[in-house]
Amino acid sequence: MHIHDVFDALWQDYTTRLCPSALQVHALLQEESPLINDHIALRTFAHRDIGLEVLAKPFLDLGYQAEGDYHFEAKHLYAKHLRHPDATLPKVFISELHLDECSQALQAIVARLIGQIDDLPWSTPEFLWQGRPWDVSYSEYFELSQESEYAAWVAAHGYGANHFTVSVNQLSRFASVESLNDYLEEQGFTLNDIGGTVKGTPQVLLEQSSTMADEVGVIFSDMDASIPGGFYEFAKRYPQADGQLYQGFVAANADKIFQSTDRKS
Template sequence: MTPTVLFDSLWTDYIARLCPSAEKVHKLLKEDEALINDHIALRTFNVAPLGIETLAQPFLDVGYKACGDYVFESKKLVAKHYEHPDPTQPKVFISELKVEECSKQLQSIVAKLVEQLDHSKLKGHEFLSGGRLWELSYADFQTLAKESEYASWLAAHGYGANHFTVSVNQLNAFDEVKGVNDHLREAGFTINESGGEVKGSPEVLLEQSSTMADKVPVNFTEGAEVIPGGFYEFAKRYPMANGELYPGFVAASADKIFESTNG
């Protein structure tokens, strides 16, 4: 297995199930060369056997290494990012919800989901783009959403990339993230304005923006409902003192990017 196979399966799932509008974004930004994917992001619960380590394993198997650690106190999240020795490969950002810090009601719903797991499906890499591994009622989805949008999104969609990211550094038509935002707005996209439309700055060596998530149909036990799915992100990295582009993430910016899936 190669990183290309892994990311191809994640991309196929992402555009089919979570963010169908990503193909339109691709067409709007594509130039002579294929777009470079800066990174993807995955969400999970910190409950065994679903923690960050389980989601990271398929990436470790194809040569990725753990790099940075991040804490999002208000959202009760922690995260790690992973890089491949080949810098042309996308980075991977995996976050998890600290379920034990949430309400008893949320803990109870998550426990019901985890009870349904077929642990054998967590082997290999297919589960990363396999969607939901449990049944979920819309009533439970709504209960989770009142406390944690992150928890309700994850419970409803299961596993898959909640976003891919265009590397703005590669683009010839645009030098700045703001220019990409303006171009997408003209095409009818809504940009995430939480914390400002461009998160970060040259001073922190990373600027990011994102579309607001697509609305997609999801099947619940009571029937189908339309809820926020995945979104597309745009990132510009700045050089460090050694001349290499900054490879990490900025927690304050990532905190606002999470809000791209708010309903």
């Protein structure tokens, strides 16, 4: 499978199942050239069978290389980003929840979920957009959300990109992330304002913003419910001392971006 096919399949799943509004945003921002996708993000549990390294392998096999790593102690998360030598390809940001830092109750629910996994195609990329490989009840989802919104999201949605990211550097109509945010709000989109609608500064070489996650329908084992799905992100990168645009991530920014999938109540 070619790497472009992987991102096409992830985009199809993302815009169909997790963030349908991304198609509207994409159409609003489209200019003469195709929009540049700065990065995607994937979530998982830190477990030998489904952890970060498992999700990273298909990308590494297709030429990606591991770059920076990031720790989010309050959320019990560890993340790493991957980058391809072809600068036109999106970066991949993969995070995992450290289960051993969570409560026994959370660990027990997640162990039950992972225990249901049978034969996903781990050796090929297809599992990355296969959705949820286990049954979970809404009551379990709700219990997880009381401790970790991240755990609840992974339990409910499984695999898939929780966001794609428009490169603001490419957009000729918007000189800043602020002006892009103003436009999106005028168009009726709700932005993540935790820590401000713009996360980061030119001084840290990266500014980011995002919509709040779409409410999407999910079939649980005990009921159907609408819960937060995926969101659309926007990133502007600034030049380093060598004149090249910064290509990493800023943990303080990402910490707030994670909360784009928090439940409203």
